Amino acid sequence: MARVSTPLSEKLGLRLPLIVAPMAGGPGGPDLVAACSAAGALGALGFAYTQPDDMKKQAAFVRSKTHQPFSIDLRVSSPSAPIDPAAQRGALDSVAKYYAELDLPAPEPVRIPYAPELDAQITAVQEIRPRVFTTHLGALPKDRVDALRAAGIVVGGTATCIAEAKRLQSLGYDFVIAQGGEAGGHRGTYLREPADALTGTLALARAIVRAVQLPVVAAGGIMDGAGIAAVLALGAQAAQLGTAFIPCPESGAPKIHKDSLLAAREDDTRITEKFSGKPARGLVNRFMREMEPAPQLEYPAQNKLTGPLRQASGKAGNGDFVAMWAGQGVAMSRALPAAQLIEALERETIAALQSGAALVRE
Amino acid sequence: MARVSTPLSEKLGLRLPLIVAPMAGGPGGPDLVAACSAAGALGALGFAYTQPDDMKKQAAFVRSKTHQPFSIDLRVSSPSAPIDPAAQRGALDSVAKYYAELDLPAPEPVRIPYAPELDAQITAVQEIRPRVFTTHLGALPKDRVDALRAAGIVVGGTATCIAEAKRLQSLGYDFVIAQGGEAGGHRGTYLREPADALTGTLALARAIVRAVQLPVVAAGGIMDGAGIAAVLALGAQAAQLGTAFIPCPESGAPKIHKDSLLAAREDDTRITEKFSGKPARGLVNRFMREMEPAPQLEYPAQNKLTGPLRQASGKAGNGDFVAMWAGQGVAMSRALPAAQLIEALERETIAALQSGAALVRE
Numbered sequence: 024m025a026r027v028s029t030p031l032s033e034k035l036g037l038r039l040p041l042i043v044a045p046m047a048g049g050p051g052g053p054d055l056v057a058a059c060s061a062a063g064a065l066g067a068l069g070f071a072y073t074q075p076d077d078m079k080k081q082a083a084f085v086r087s088k089t090h091q092p093f094s095i096d097l098r099v100s101s102p103s104a105p106i107d108p109a110a111q112r113g114a115l116d117s118v119a120k121y122y123a124e125l126d127l128p129a130p131e132p133v134r135i136p137y138a139p140e141l142d143a144q145i146t147a148v149q150e151i152r153p154r155v156f157t158t159h160l161g162a163l164p165k166d167r168v169d170a171l172r173a174a175g176i177v178v179g180g181t182a183t184c185i186a187e188a189k190r191l192q193s194l195g196y197d198f199v200i201a202q203g204g205e206a207g208g209h210r211g212t213y214l215r216e217p218a219d220a221l222t223g224t225l226a227l228a229r230a231i232v233r234a235v236q237l238p239v240v241a242a243g244g245i246m247d248g249a250g251i252a253a254v255l256a257l258g259a260q261a262a263q264l265g266t267a268f269i270p271c272p273e274s275g276a277p278k279i280h281k282d283s284l285l286a287a288r289e290d291d292t293r294i295t296e297k298f299s300g301k302p303a304r305g306l307v308n309r310f311m312r313e314m315e316p317a318p319q320l321e322y323p324a325q326n327k328l329t330g331p332l333r334q335a336s337g338k339a340g341n342g343d344f345v346a347m348w349a350g351q352g353v354a355m356s357r358a359l360p361a362a363q364l365i366e367a368l369e370r371e372t373i374a375a376l377q378s379g380a381a382l383v384r385e
Numbered sequence: 386m387a388r389v390s391t392p393l394s395e396k397l398g399l400r401l402p403l404i405v406a407p408m409a410g411g412p413g414g415p416d417l418v419a420a421c422s423a424a425g426a427l428g429a430l431g432f433a434y435t436q437p438d439d440m441k442k443q444a445a446f447v448r449s450k451t452h453q454p455f456s457i458d459l460r461v462s463s464p465s466a467p468i469d470p471a472a473q474r475g476a477l478d479s480v481a482k483y484y485a486e487l488d489l490p491a492p493e494p495v496r497i498p499y500a501p502e503l504d505a506q507i508t509a510v511q512e513i514r515p516r517v518f519t520t521h522l523g524a525l526p527k528d529r530v531d532a533l534r535a536a537g538i539v540v541g542g543t544a545t546c547i548a549e550a551k552r553l554q555s556l557g558y559d560f561v562i563a564q565g566g567e568a569g570g571h572r573g574t575y576l577r578e579p580a581d582a583l584t585g586t587l588a589l590a591r592a593i594v595r596a597v598q599l600p601v602v603a604a605g606g607i608m609d610g611a612g613i614a615a616v617l618a619l620g621a622q623a624a625q626l627g628t629a630f631i632p633c634p635e636s637g638a639p640k641i642h643k644d645s646l647l648a649a650r651e652d653d654t655r656i657t658e659k660f661s662g663k664p665a666r667g668l669v670n671r672f673m674r675e676m677e678p679a680p681q682l683e684y685p686a687q688n689k690l691t692g693p694l695r696q697a698s699g700k701a702g703n704g705d706f707v708a709m710w711a712g713q714g715v716a717m718s719r720a721l722p723a724a725q726l727i728e729a730l731e732r733e734t735i736a737a738l739q740s741g742a743a744l745v746r747e
Contacts, residue, residue: 027744040744184652185716204566205585215652222651223567223585225615226606226714230651233717244588249619253587256614256741289584289592290546290577352588354547355595373745379618380742382389382402383735 027251027372031198031238031260035155035177036092038063039369041251042200042240043361044265045069045096045157046208049337050348052275053081055268057088058361063369065155065261067094072326074139075147082151092154094179097144098323099161099213103136106324114328117317121310121344125335130328133320137327149174157181157200160301161213168195179240181211183220188231188239190214198238200263201228205244207266207292207350209303217294217302225257232258246355248371252379255372264368266350270358277337280347281358289354298333298346300325306353309343389613389734393560393600393622397517397539398454400425401731403613404562404602405723406627407431407458407519408570411699412710414637415443417630419450420723425731427517427623429456434688436501437509444513454516456541459506460685461523461575465498468686476690479679483672483706487697492690495682499689511536519543519562522663523575530557541602543573545582550593550601552576560600562625563590567606569628569654569712571665579656579664587619594620608717610733614741617734626730628712632720639699642709643720651716660695660708662687668715671705 032040043059045051047069056066066085070078078095085093111132122130145167148156156171157179163171171178172195179198182188188199202211203224210217222230224243232239241254242263251262268274270281283306294302297314300322305311310332319325329344336344359367394402405421407413409431418428428447432440440457447455473494484492507529510518518533519541525533533540534557541560544550550561564573565586572579584592590603603616604625613624630636632643645668656664659676662684667673672694681687691706698706721729 025745025747028746029744185650203585203587205588220652222713223565223606224587225565225585225612226567226608226651226712226717229606229609229612229615230714230716232611244585244591246588247591249594250587250591252618252741253591253615255744256618256737257611258737288547289588290582350588351584352592354592355588375618375620376741376745379614379738382391382617383387383738384390385387 025373026369027376029260035065037065039372040255040261041065041365041368042094042261042263043067043268044208044242044263045094046265046348047071050269050274050276050280053084054275055271055273055361056093057085058273059268059365060085060091060093061089062362062365063091064365065092065094067096067157069096070144071098072138072323075143078144078147079151082153094155094157095148095151095153096157096159097141097148098159099141099163100322102140103138105135106133106320110318110320113318114320114325117314118328118332121332125332125339125344127331127335130331133324133327138323152176155179159209159211162190162194165194172197182231183210183212184215184222185230185234187214188235192235192237196237198240199231199235200240200242201231203227203241203243205351206242207304208348209299209301210294228254228259229257244350244352246352248368249375250352251368251372252375255376256379266353266356268361268364270356271361271364273361277345279337279340279342280345283342283347284349284353284356285358287349287353287356289351292349292351292353298326298329299323303348304350306347306349308345308347387735388731389738391617391622397427399427401734402617402623403427403727403730404456404623404625405429405630406570406604406625407456408627408710409433412631412636412638412642415446416637417633417635417723418455419447420635421630421727422447422453422455423451424724424727425453426727427454427456429458429519431458432506433460434500434685437505440506440509441513444515456517456519457510457513457515458519458521459503459510460521461503461525462684464502465500467497468495468682472680472682475680476682476687479676479681480690480694483694487694487701487706489693489697492693495686495689500685514538517541521571521573524553524556527556534559544593545572545574546577546584547592547596549576550597554597554599558599560602561593561597562602562604563593565589565603565605567713568604569666570710571661571663572656590616590621591619606712606714608714610730611737612714613730613734614737617738618741628715628718630723630726632718633723633726635723639707641699641702641704642707645704645709646711646715646718647720649711649715649718651713654711654713654715660688660691661685665710666712668709668711670707670709
C-alpha cells in the first residue's frame with residue numbers, strides 16, 4: 024500500500040511523517056503513546072510532571088506493547104524554589120472557594136520540591152534511550168544535546184519564532200518543531216514574551232523551513248490529512264498533532280474534555296496561565312474566565328496548586344475546572360481509536376498530496 | 386508551460402489560482418492591480434475609501450492596461466453619522482501633538498460625510514462590471530448579491546470564522562475568502578468580536594473548506610509558492626496574498642513601508658484600531674504604541690482623522706505614523722516587479738505541489 028515518507032520519518036523509523044504531540048498529564052499517557060507508535064506514528068510521552076522512576080515505568084509499559092519507536096518530551100524549566108509567603112497566600116485565596124465548591128479539603132501551600140528535577144529526568148531519558156527526545160519551553164546546553172545524541176537519541180526542540188529555531192540549530196539539535204499560534208496546550212516560547220510569539224502555523228512553519236537547515240516538524244491547527252499535506256507542502260518533514268488525538272479512547276483525558284472538544288467551535292479557545300503558571304491554549308471555561316484577574320503562582324507551582332481541582336472536576340464530569348487543552352483546529356475533532364485515526368490520516372494525506380499535484384496541468 | 390488551475394481559477398479566467406489582496410489606500414492602487422491582472426493573477430481594487438467617480442476612473446485605467454479580469458472590493462460599513470462632540474475632542478486631542486510634530490496645521494474635526502456611501506459605491510460596481518466583486522467587514526443582503534451576480538459578476542466575501550462563511554453561503558455568495566489570523570490589514574470579522582476570531586489560516590481555511598459547499602480562497606501568512614501549495618492541499622481553490630505584493634515597484638505604498646517590510650521579523654506585527662477605528666494587523670510603530678491607551682473615533686472616521694499624519698509621515702520617509710499593514714509572513718518579503726513575483730510564485734507552487742506528491746511511495 025502507498026505510504027508517505029520524508030527523510031525525517033525514515034530516520035525515525037516511522038510509517039508516516041506524523042508525531043503525536045507529547046501531552047503531559049491526562050491527555051497523553053502510555054496507552055495512547057503505545058497505540059500511536061504501534062500504528063506507525065511517533066507516540067510521545069510528555070513527562071513534564073513525571074518523576075524519573077515513573078518515567079521508566081511508563082517507558083517500559085510502552086515497550087511491552089510495541090517495538091516501534093517512541094519519543095519522550097521534557098519541559099526545560101527552572102528548579103523548584105521556595106515560594107514567597109505573600110504570593111502563596113494570594114494564590115491559595117484565589118482557588119480556595121473552588122476547592123470548597125468541589126468538597127475538597129482546603130488547598131495547602133505548595134512546598135518544594137513541587138516538580139521533578141530536570142537533571143534527574145534527563146538522566147532517566149539517557150537510561151531509557153527512546154528513539155527521540157524533545158524539549159519544550161527552553162533549550163538544553165550543547166553538551167547535554169551532544170550527550171543525548173551520542174546515546175543514539177534523535178533530539179528535537181520546540182520553536183515559536185525564527186530566533187528560537189536558530190538557537191536550537193546552534194545547540195546541535197537534530198530537528199525543530201515549529202509550534203504555530205494555533206497549537207493547543209503549552210506555548211513553547213523561551214526567548215520572547217509568549218504573547219509576542221503567536222505567528223500562525225502556515226507562516227511560522229514556512230519561515231522556519233527557510234531560516235534553518237534542520238528538518239522541521241509543523242505543529243498547530245492540524246487535524247486531518249489535508250492539514251498534514253499542507254505542512255509537507257510548506258517543506259516540513261512531519262506534522263505534529265495533539266488535539267486530534269485527545270478524543271481517542273486510549274487518551275487519558277477526562278470524558279468531559281473529550282466531549283467538549285467534539286462539541287467545540289473553532290474560536291472557543293484562549294490562552295491562559297491560570298492552570299499551570301505558563302501560557303497554554305485550551306477551551307474557555309469558568310476557571311479561565313473567573314481566574315483572569317486573580318493572582319497565581321509561577322510555573323510549575325501553579326500546576327501543583329490546581330491539580331486537585333482539575334482532577335476532582337474531571338472525575339465529576341464537570342468541565343469548569345479541567346484544563347481542556349485544545350488547538351484552533353478543534354472544530355474538526357473526531358472520536359476514533361488511535362490506529363483508525365492514524366490510518367485515516369495516512370489515507371487523507373496521500374489523497375491531498377495527489378490531488379494537489381493533479382492541479383498542475385501541462 | 387505547466388500551470389496550476391482550479392475550478393475557481395478557471396471560472397475567473399486566471400492563469401493561476403492567485404488573488405492579490407485588495408489594499409485600500411496606498412499599498413494597492415490601479416498600477417499594481419493592472420500589473421497583477423496582466424500577469425495572470427486577479428488584481429483587486431480596494432475601494433473602501435474611494436468615491437464612485439474615482440472608482441470608475443481607476444477601473445478604466447486598469448482596463449486601458451489589460452483585458453484580463455480584475456476585482457473590486459468594498460467594505461460593508463455603516464454610513465457616515467454625526468460624531469459626538471466629546472468623542473471628537475478626545476480624538477483630536479490625542480493626535481494634535483503628532484500633527485504639530487510633523488508641521489501640519491492643527492487637525493480639524495471630522496465632519497459628515499467622511500466616507501463614500503456604500504449604496505453609491507455598489508451602483509458604481511454595477512456600472513463597472515468587474516469580473517469579480519468582494520466584500521469585507523460585512524455581508525450584503527441577498528437581493529444585492531443576486532443583482533450583482535445577475536450582472537455577470539462573481540461575488541466573494543470575507544469570513545474569519547465558520548459562522549461568517551456559512552452566512553455568506555446562505556446569502557448566495559459565489560465564494561468565501563477565509564481570512565486567517567496571520568493576515569495583514571483589516572480583519573474582516575463581522576459576526577464576532579474581531580479579537581475572538583483570530584484562528585490561524587491553516588486551521589481556519591481547512592475548517593471552512595469542510596463547513597461550506599462554496600469554493601474557498603485562503604488568505605493570511607502566504608508569501609511564496611510553498612504557501613500557495615499548502616492552502617491548495619487544504620482544499621482551497623485559490624490563495625490571496627497582500628503583504629507579498631506591497632514591496633513591488635507598482636505598489637503605491639510609501640518607500641518606508643516597503644523598506645520596513647523587507648527588514649521585519651515574523652513577530653513584529655500587532656493588531657491595532659488606532660489608524661482607522663477597526664482592527665488591522667501591521668508593523669508595530671510609534672503611533673501604534675503611543676496611541677494604545679488614547680481615545681479614537683469609530684471606523685472610518687478615525688481613518689479620516691489620521692490621513693494627514695499617515696501621508697506626511699510617509700512622504701517624509703518616517704515610519705512613525707504610517708499604517709504599515711503587514712501579515713505574519715512578513716519575514717519572507719521580497720522586492721520584485723509584480724510580473725516577476727507572480728512568475729516566481731507560479732514556479733514555486735508547481736514545484737511544491739510536485740514535491741509533495743513525490744513523498745508518496747507505492
